[in-house]
Amino acid sequence: xxxxxxxxxxxxxxxxxxxxxxxxxxxxxxxxxxxxxxxxxxxxxxxxxxxxxxxxxxxxxxxxxxxxxxxxxxxxxxxxxxxxxxxxxxxxxxxxxxxxxxxxxxxxxxxxxxxxxxxxxxxxxxxxxxxxxxxxxxxxxxxxxxxxxxxxxxxxxxxxxxxxxxxxxxxxxxxxxxxxxxxxxxxxxxxxxxxxxxxxxxxxxxxxxxxxxxxxxxxxxxxxxxxxxxxxxxxxxxxxxxxxxxxxxxxxxxxxxxxxxxxxxxxxxxxxxxxxxxxxxxxxxxxxxxxxxxxxxxxxxxx
Amino acid sequence: xxxxxxxxxxxxxxxxxxxxxxxxxxxxxxxxxxxxxxxxxxxxxxxxxxxxxxxxxxxxxxxxxxxxxxxxxxxxxxxxxxxxxxxxxxxxxxxxxxxxxxxxxxxxxxxxxxxxxxxxxxxxxxxxxxxxxxxxxxxxxxxxxxxxxxxxxxxxxxxxxxxxxxxxxxxxxxxxxxxxxxxxxxxxxxxxxxxxxxxxxxxxxxxxxxxxxxxxxxxxxxxxxxxxxxxxxxxxxxxxxxxxxxxxxxxxxxxxxxxxxxxxxxxxxxxxxxxxxxxxxxxxxxxxxxxxxxxxxx
Numbered sequence: 001x002x003x004x005x006x007x008x009x010x011x012x013x014x015x016x017x018x019x020x021x022x023x024x025x026x027x028x029x030x031x032x033x034x035x036x037x038x039x040x041x042x043x044x045x046x047x048x049x050x051x052x053x054x055x056x057x058x059x060x061x062x063x064x065x066x067x068x069x070x071x072x073x074x075x076x077x078x079x080x081x082x083x084x085x086x087x088x089x090x091x092x093x094x095x096x097x098x099x100x101x102x103x104x105x106x107x108x109x110x111x112x113x114x115x116x117x118x119x120x121x122x123x124x125x126x127x128x129x130x131x132x133x134x135x136x137x138x139x140x141x142x143x144x145x146x147x148x149x150x151x152x153x154x155x156x157x158x159x160x161x162x163x164x165x166x167x168x169x170x171x172x173x174x175x176x177x178x179x180x181x182x183x184x185x186x187x188x189x190x191x192x193x194x195x196x197x198x199x200x201x202x203x204x205x206x207x208x209x210x211x212x213x214x215x216x217x218x219x220x221x222x223x224x225x226x227x228x229x230x231x232x233x234x235x236x237x238x239x240x241x242x243x244x245x246x247x248x249x250x251x252x253x254x255x256x257x258x259x260x261x262x263x264x265x266x267x268x269x270x271x272x273x274x275x276x277x278x279x280x281x282x283x284x285x286x287x288x289x290x291x292x293x294x295x296x297x298x299x300x301x302x303x
Numbered sequence: 304x305x306x307x308x309x310x311x312x313x314x315x316x317x318x319x320x321x322x323x324x325x326x327x328x329x330x331x332x333x334x335x336x337x338x339x340x341x342x343x344x345x346x347x348x349x350x351x352x353x354x355x356x357x358x359x360x361x362x363x364x365x366x367x368x369x370x371x372x373x374x375x376x377x378x379x380x381x382x383x384x385x386x387x388x389x390x391x392x393x394x395x396x397x398x399x400x401x402x403x404x405x406x407x408x409x410x411x412x413x414x415x416x417x418x419x420x421x422x423x424x425x426x427x428x429x430x431x432x433x434x435x436x437x438x439x440x441x442x443x444x445x446x447x448x449x450x451x452x453x454x455x456x457x458x459x460x461x462x463x464x465x466x467x468x469x470x471x472x473x474x475x476x477x478x479x480x481x482x483x484x485x486x487x488x489x490x491x492x493x494x495x496x497x498x499x500x501x502x503x504x505x506x507x508x509x510x511x512x513x514x515x516x517x518x519x520x521x522x523x524x525x526x527x528x529x530x531x532x533x534x535x536x537x538x539x540x541x542x543x544x545x546x547x548x549x550x551x552x553x554x555x556x557x558x559x560x561x562x563x564x565x566x567x568x569x570x571x572x573x574x575x576x577x578x579x580x581x582x583x584x585x586x587x588x589x590x591x592x593x594x595x596x597x598x599x600x601x
Contacts, residue, residue, distance in 0.1 A: 027430075030421035031417070031421050031433070033414040041452055041455070041471045041473070041474035042440050042443060042448065043440075045452050049450060052451065111338050112335070112339065119346055122346035124587075125583070128529070128576070128580070128590070129533075130532065130550075130551045130575070132535050132551040133551070133572050133576070136568055137356055139568075140352065140359060140565070140569070141352050148355055187591050187595060188595055191595055240445075242536060243536070247555060264449065264450070265449075265536075268450050281447040
């Protein structure tokens, strides 16, 4: 019988290697489609955007090397600086508000039983709409003539407000994004709250802790990892604010709602300055990466 | 309650306990009412704009600016819908969206489960490094690579084509993580038994793993479909003909630079929300699970 035959050392090694090679090849075949797509649409663009940031042109003609010109331009450009500041200000307005409201709603939802599924569905509903649609929807909310908000403003006896005017436009956009984001964050926080061990609350109650003390000393410390992680995600997503700006204001008035991605889009596809857009893109990439890593380090440190 | 012999307590103490209990019951009831009130307010804020556009979509654009507003149009005006469906390429946009979102979803389901299976169950050199690399790509925002992605797709002559819309959307790492996590939790006995019977790795993946992770497939499917359903920047950049637009870009194009037919925009919004609302009513649980699964990337 064949199995009775002892394999020589060399033969054994050869068979083992062939078997392993076969196994590895199979594994890589499973990964191949994704690896090709990642190489073509993530890795290549990553380096290409760096390459483009040292060039001029490239959309209509061949790119021309210009050294650090684009970089010195965006570092000195007032509008570029303003887009970064606008984006940060927008995040400062939107992220804490949406987190506070959503956490509050999640705490309330945790308390009730009857009708909970329906209420969850209603609160989640705006998240289903594409941002473009949400932005168009908000035109009907904020329109000076037939908007819902001004209907209430008038009913209270005030003069109608221009919700997309100087000073109001960026907060209005933040309000829209908060409105659309509440459903998502509420469900995320609710899922986190429901996974907390009930025994700790029972123990706190026996110690005589009221709702606020329970929240402050049990819920909040336990939620800390979720909250920090949520902040990272919210930072990455909100830094890329574009759709609603594109629909509602196109950056105006006086660049007050001009965001980083809006600036990238404009420079590349309308001002024919892809080099400037590329430099800005890479800058955004760096900012987002640094922010994610800092927050991730904070998360690790707390554990 | 931890009151073993209430009958031996003096009457005054019993009364006090009763009062305290009533007080705390009343406080709890009040708190419950307040909770419902706040939650219903949140529901109203979330839903009301949708009802408002539903109402507006049955009005002629010239009748929008009536004050006070007429909440239920009487008589209803159907012109916005007929214009949209028969004079604008709205149905074509819907078809485009379905083709793109459907293809991306099917392809992602296939290749992400394959990659997830490899990372969860197979051994190969550089496994850890490759996984870390894919983890790192999650920090690259799509907007940052928009320009070169556009140039690559243009170089491939895929502007204004379905492939051009689909291909870049496939390079996203989240599904691989979700599937790896799910497949890792499956017991190895089944696959090992199949391996002993001489099953190939592909047969194991196809006949054993895939049927076992059906719930995860539904979650990833909804997540991917919804991401494509709401996508805007990439379709905006890579298509410039009216008949290759997807719904989001088409809807945005209805908002003119100077003059906008708001009735038309309202009707378009209603038509876009309608199918997704119906799906949501039936699969609510999966929708919420999908959006959370996409978010929890760790």
